[in-house]
Amino acid sequence: AAAGGGAGAGARIRVDGALEAAAGQADAEVVTALSRQLSKGSFNRMHVIGQFNNGFILTRLRERQPSGALSSDLFIIDQHAASEKANFERLSSKTCKKKKKKK
Numbered sequence: 001a002a003a004g005g006g007a008g009a010g011a012r013i014r015v016d017g018a019l020e021a022a023a024g025q026a027d028a029e030v031v032t033a034l035s036r037q038l039s040k041g042s043f044n045r046m047h048v049i050g051q052f053n054n055g056f057i058l059t060r061l062r063e064r065q066p067s068g069a070l071s072s073d074l075f076i077i078d079q080h081a082a083s084e085k086a087n088f089e090r091l092s093s094k095t096c097k098k099k100k101k102k103k
Contacts, residue, residue, distance in 0.1 A: 046075065055079050 038061075046059040057077040065071050 049074075051079070052076070057082070 049058040059075045062072045
């Protein structure tokens with residue numbers, strides 16, 4: 001999965017390229033599953049399973065879908081990229097940008 005959108009609370013996460021690959025298939029269920037978007041709040045509800053290869057975090061997210069079905073999905077999170085994203089957002093929220101005055 002790759003991060004998409006800005007750093008605000010409405011930022012969404014989506015699987016890059018997966019939707020396009022699935023669109024060639026006739027299976028609407030696959031297209032629906034791959035077009036699913038996660039909010040930042042989804043990460044707070046993830047259960048950490050463990051670490052893989054000293055650089056990836058394995059997590060599981062169980063959520064009730066709009067259809068009423070309970071989904072249980074496995075996510076592999078790049079630990080370095082997640083740390084960099086968190087640091088960027090933390091520093092961006094604390095930094096005041098000043099406009100240059102024209103002379």
